[in-house]
Amino acid sequence: xxxxxxxxxxxxxxxxxxxxxxxxxxxxxxxxxxxxxxxxxxxxxxxxxxxxxxxxxxxxxxxxxxxxxxxxxxxxxxxxxxxxxxxxxxxxxxxxxxxxxxxxxxxxxxxxxxxxxxxxxxxxxxxxxxxxxxxxxxxxxxxxxxxxxxxxxxxxxxxxxxxxxxxxxxxxxxxxxxxxxxxxxxxxxxxxxxxxxxxxxxxxxxxxxxxxxxxxxxxxxxxxxxxxxxxxxxxxxxxxxxxxxxxxxxxxxxxxxxxxxxxxxxxxxxxxxxxxxxxxxxxxxxxxxxxxxxxxxxxxxxxxxxxxxxxxxxxxxxxxxxxxxxxxxxxxxxxxxxxxxxxxxxxxxxxxxxxxxxxxxxxxxxxxxxxxxxxxxxxxxxxxxxxxxxxxxxxxxxxxxxxxxxxxxxxxxxxxxxxxxxxx
Amino acid sequence: xxxxxxxxxxxxxxxxxxxxxxxxxxxxxxxxxxxxxxxxxxxxxxxxxxxxxxxxxxxxxxxxxxxxxxxxxxxxxxxxxxxxxxxxxxxxxxxxxxxxxxxxxxxxxxxxxxxxxxxxxxxxxxxxxxxxxxxxxxxxxxxxxxxxxxxxxxxxxxxxxxxxxxxxxxxxxxxxxxxxxxxxxxxxxxxxxxxxxxxxxxxxxxxxxxxxxxxxxxxxxxxxxxxxxxxxxxxxxxxxxxxxxxxxxxxxxxxxxxxxxxx
Numbered sequence: 102x103x104x105x106x107x108x109x110x111x112x113x114x115x116x117x118x119x120x121x122x123x124x125x126x127x128x129x130x131x132x133x134x135x136x137x138x139x140x141x142x143x144x145x146x147x148x149x150x151x152x153x154x155x156x157x158x159x160x161x162x163x164x165x166x167x168x169x170x171x172x173x174x175x176x177x178x179x180x181x182x183x184x185x186x187x188x189x190x191x192x193x194x195x196x197x198x199x200x201x202x203x204x205x206x207x208x209x210x211x212x213x214x215x216x217x218x219x220x221x222x223x224x225x226x227x228x229x230x231x232x233x234x235x236x237x238x239x240x241x242x243x244x245x246x247x248x249x250x251x252x253x254x255x256x257x258x259x260x261x262x263x264x265x266x267x268x269x270x271x272x273x274x275x276x277x278x279x280x281x282x283x284x285x286x287x288x289x290x291x292x293x294x295x296x297x298x299x300x301x302x303x304x305x306x307x308x309x310x311x312x313x314x315x316x317x318x319x320x321x322x323x324x325x326x327x328x329x330x331x332x333x334x335x336x337x338x339x340x341x342x343x344x345x346x347x348x349x350x351x352x353x354x355x356x357x358x359x360x361x362x363x364x365x366x367x368x369x370x371x372x373x374x375x376x377x378x379x380x381x382x383x384x385x386x387x388x389x390x391x392x393x394x395x396x397x398x399x400x401x402x403x404x405x406x407x408x409x410x411x412x413x414x415x416x417x418x419x420x421x422x423x424x425x426x427x428x429x430x431x432x433x434x435x436x437x438x439x440x441x442x443x444x445x446x447x448x449x450x451x452x453x454x455x456x457x458x459x460x461x462x463x464x465x466x467x468x469x470x471x472x473x474x475x476x477x478x479x480x481x482x483x484x485x486x487x488x489x490x491x492x493x494x495x496x497x498x499x500x501x502x503x504x505x506x507x508x509x510x511x512x513x514x515x516x517x518x519x520x521x522x523x524x525x
Numbered sequence: 526x527x528x529x530x531x532x533x534x535x536x537x538x539x540x541x542x543x544x545x546x547x548x549x550x551x552x553x554x555x556x557x558x559x560x561x562x563x564x565x566x567x568x569x570x571x572x573x574x575x576x577x578x579x580x581x582x583x584x585x586x587x588x589x590x591x592x593x594x595x596x597x598x599x600x601x602x603x604x605x606x607x608x609x610x611x612x613x614x615x616x617x618x619x620x621x622x623x624x625x626x627x628x629x630x631x632x633x634x635x636x637x638x639x640x641x642x643x644x645x646x647x648x649x650x651x652x653x654x655x656x657x658x659x660x661x662x663x664x665x666x667x668x669x670x671x672x673x674x675x676x677x678x679x680x681x682x683x684x685x686x687x688x689x690x691x692x693x694x695x696x697x698x699x700x701x702x703x704x705x706x707x708x709x710x711x712x713x714x715x716x717x718x719x720x721x722x723x724x725x726x727x728x729x730x731x732x733x734x735x736x737x738x739x740x741x742x743x744x745x746x747x748x749x750x751x752x753x754x755x756x757x758x759x760x761x762x763x764x765x766x767x768x769x770x771x772x773x774x775x776x777x778x779x780x781x782x783x784x785x786x787x788x
Contacts, residue, residue: 131662135714136673137707138658164671167662192676193658 123182124175129194151176151185202227202274204267216270222480228274239479245269310522321460322350328467329357339516344418346525352426356437364392366414393436401439466512475502529585530577541774553769587782590615591637597625604634633657639684645694648672651685675708692736700727730776744776
């Protein structure tokens with residue numbers, strides 16, 4: 102079962118970016134100001150319950166000069182949009198994209214043609230043989246590869262393009278639909294800024310919990326990206342409960358999270374600090390290296406669980422519940438654990454395989470992996486970024502994952518409240 | 526102008542036309558000759574005649590041939606295939622007469638002076654039933670003038686020249702209900718003195734008139750009120766009976782195309 106999450110009628114959603122409404126960019130030119138053609142076009146769009154955004158207006162300087170306006174017209178359904186377009190076509194407002202996309206062959210393995218179209222993470226369609234086709238697996242900073250026989254279009258990362266594949270070039274015939282925040286005035290008011298430490302977190306967490314339940318009911322996946330601070334702060338058991346409760350369908354992390362989780366499972370410490378008492382243990386600094394060594398000796402995390410060596414913790418919960426995890430390596434990793442994918446491109450590919458069908462992504466105390474995941478996610482995936490440092494959320498947004506809602510909080514108190522709200 | 530030698534109702538392409546209400550050919554020719562002599566003899570207008578042709582009955586309505594500007598004619602792209610057949614005839618005639626013939630984007634329809642009338646230096650352009658809005662931009666570019674598109678809203682007044690008639694730079698006859706509120710606002714802003722025409726007068730094609738100086742040649746039967754309003758603005762109505770042409774949805778203005786005298 103899969104589909105949009107269904108909510109009770111009195112649902113008060115978080116200010117997510119909601120699914121894109123069908124839209125079209127139209128252009129109207131001529132003496133459109135004095136003839137009231139432009140106001141008439143706008144009125145007719147509104148009369149049919151459509152909305153518009155004026156993208157560009159160039160008004161003639163002299164009386165004899167013509168003017169030009171470009172608008173994005175949106176409607177709640179494709180049929181309604183069609184109706185609006187038909188009505189305003191009479192006034193001379195015509196869709197801008199009347200031509201197909203331009204395609205060129207990739208000249209080499211892993212090389213796009215020079216004029217390639219670089220994607221955003223927004224819902225994207227291309228016009229091919231006169232028809233609009235959705236670009237599958239949309240992801241920012243990629244190219245669009247088109248199968249000329251079927252017309253199928255999908256996002257392809259630079260490294261993934263094969264020599265001779267047809268790649269979209271230029272912006273002609275490419276339609277990107279921006280997303281809108283849910284229209285809830287109170288929510289807007291209290292979520293006026295994307296990141297703030299001045300927000301009533303408990304209420305936010307309650308609503309997030311309700312959203313997570315709705316996502317699960319709709320058969321969509323919840324993705325958790327976690328940094329090692331989850332373990333350092335002692336919130337490992339909360340995340341474990343979340344996994345066991347069925348609220349995590351995929352886990353993305355690095356060597357650090359898994360290492361410290363296993364260290365805490367084997368030695369009760371994280372970076373040598375006892376998690377129950379918060380004091381450093383003598384010679385505890387090498388616990389994490391011993392943990393890595395143990396797992397390496399056994400051949401991997403799954404084997405360690407099967408052999409009964411790893412009996413608790415986040416990684417254990419994943420294996421026990423059959424929740425897939427992708428551990429991606431980085432340059433400063435110790436070990437690493439045998440499960441860590443050290444080839445960056447392979448790690449990206451593994452992550453890509455898992456993000457499909459994700460409805461919500463929860464990023465906990467992680468900068469590197471949160472940004473890496475944000476890069477792969479379509480903007481339609483609801484994203485919550487929890488970090489004690491507001492700069493992390495800002496950074497995520499600056500890297501293009503603008504859809505994220507930031508919660509500035511210590512991970513431990515956040516997860517504690519979240520598991521409580523989910524009655525775990 | 527074009528003599529109504531082959532004029533008849535051969536099809537129905539507007540609400541006025543009915544194959545059941547046929548034209549009295551002899552009467553039509555007589556009415557046309559009276560209009561011709563009124564224009565040439567009494568009002569001193571120089572008229573050139575386009576030779577009539579069998580099979581294109583609406584060729585008499587020369588206003589729809591195109592829009593003349595200097596020695597150039599912007600040729601019409603007729604909406605109905607029945608009238609498309611006039612295009613080559615018009616083209617040949619104007620080329621032979623030494624005019625430059627300009628074609629518009631064939632994707633859009635344009636029915637010449639029927640939908641394009643000058644108010645001083647501005648061209649008012651009617652669209653919806655016959656001509657199409659996007660063509661106004663091309664007209665503006667070709668003419669280098671302001672072209673104001675206004676949408677027509679009453680099927681009976683399918684051409685601009687059936688509901689709007691500029692008499693001079695700041696006076697015009699109009700039937701306001703033939704326009705929507707946007708069009709009405711545009712014309713009210715453009716023309717300082719708009720003379721309202723009643724529905725009864727409009728249905729008798731009072732707006733389909735030919736202004737020549739202070740004289741206005743229009744269909745006979747205009748109400749006394751309209752004539753009074755016109756004379757108040759120092760215009761004199763010259764009545765001419767064109768009832769046979771009303772059967773095809775046309776009157777005085779439809780039967781002439783201006784070859785000179787525009788900005």
